[in-house]
Amino acid sequence: MLSKRLMCALLPVLASLFVACTAHDSGKLTVGVKFDQPGLSVKQPDGSLRGFDIDVARYVADQLGYPPDRITWIEAPSGQRETLLRNGQVDYVVATYSITDRRRQKVDFAGPYLLTGQSLLVRADNTDITGAPSLQHHKKLCSVSGSTPAQRIKDRYPGVQLQRFDTYSACVEALRNNAIDAVTTDDVILAGYAAQSPGAFKLVGEPFSAEQYGIGVRKGHDALRTRINAALEQMERDGSWRAAFENNFGAAGFAVPEPPPIDR
Numbered sequence: 001m002l003s004k005r006l007m008c009a010l011l012p013v014l015a016s017l018f019v020a021c022t023a024h025d026s027g028k029l030t031v032g033v034k035f036d037q038p039g040l041s042v043k044q045p046d047g048s049l050r051g052f053d054i055d056v057a058r059y060v061a062d063q064l065g066y067p068p069d070r071i072t073w074i075e076a077p078s079g080q081r082e083t084l085l086r087n088g089q090v091d092y093v094v095a096t097y098s099i100t101d102r103r104r105q106k107v108d109f110a111g112p113y114l115l116t117g118q119s120l121l122v123r124a125d126n127t128d129i130t131g132a133p134s135l136q137h138h139k140k141l142c143s144v145s146g147s148t149p150a151q152r153i154k155d156r157y158p159g160v161q162l163q164r165f166d167t168y169s170a171c172v173e174a175l176r177n178n179a180i181d182a183v184t185t186d187d188v189i190l191a192g193y194a195a196q197s198p199g200a201f202k203l204v205g206e207p208f209s210a211e212q213y214g215i216g217v218r219k220g221h222d223a224l225r226t227r228i229n230a231a232l233e234q235m236e237r238d239g240s241w242r243a244a245f246e247n248n249f250g251a252a253g254f255a256v257p258e259p260p261p262i263d264r
């Protein structure tokens with residue numbers, strides 16, 4: 001049996017081993033992202049990831065001292081982001097993640113690094129859905145569990161038949177197959193799907209919310225949050241933010257906006 005003295009001597013070693021096992025201190029950085037949102041964050045057939053969120057996540061990682069080969073990517077669907085952060089399964093989340101007071105009760109956010117708004121995607125030949133108010137008339141709408149757009153439809157348009165899937169790509173396939181009438185989420189996300197299938201879909205109406213994308217971190221991880229904010233400021237200042245926007249949203253036809261001020 002271990003003597004009390006030996007056990008006491010080992011305690012600091014055990015404690016440091018425990019710390020080493022958390023995602024952030026393992027020599028690797030683990031980042032939660034979407035895998036199926038063209039323009040923002042998509043996993044390609046060869047396994048590589050590309051998109052605006054990926055560029056942001058990589059830039060931040062580099063500033064934190066992690067080159068691309070030390071980043072582990074984990075899929076972070078909308079409904080799992082807070083859980084992944086709270087369980088320590090990811091160091092940060094860059095996944096079209098809107099900063100909201102409700103989410104701030106569970107996690108903290110760096111940023112914002114992108115501003116967008118909720119909109120609607122319909123099939124290109126649709127003529128009767130023209131914006132959020134026209135949804136009331138027995139239309140089937142699809143969005144994603146745990147997302148702000150799904151919550152907003154529930155709160156503001158209770159008459160709409162809302163189906164919640166796990167991913168937006170599943171909603172878009174249901175739209176393509178006539179199983180639903182419209183998909184709702186942020187316009188940058190919808191524009192990415194429209195650009196991917198030319199002639200199949202169109203965005204309708206004006207954006208009807210203001211979404212500010214933040215980088216989610218574990219609650220109370222202020223040192224990490226501050227360093228991420230510094231990295232985002234640098235990305236916006238040195239032209240990388242603009243280049244990432246042009247490279248990833250060029251196909252969707254968005255003009256490059258002013259990057260949002262970082263909220264320190």
Ligand code: GLU
Nearest residue numbers: 078095096097098147148
């Ligand atoms: N930005 C919204 C949200 O954080 C919608 C996009 C998403 O579900 O990732 O819920």
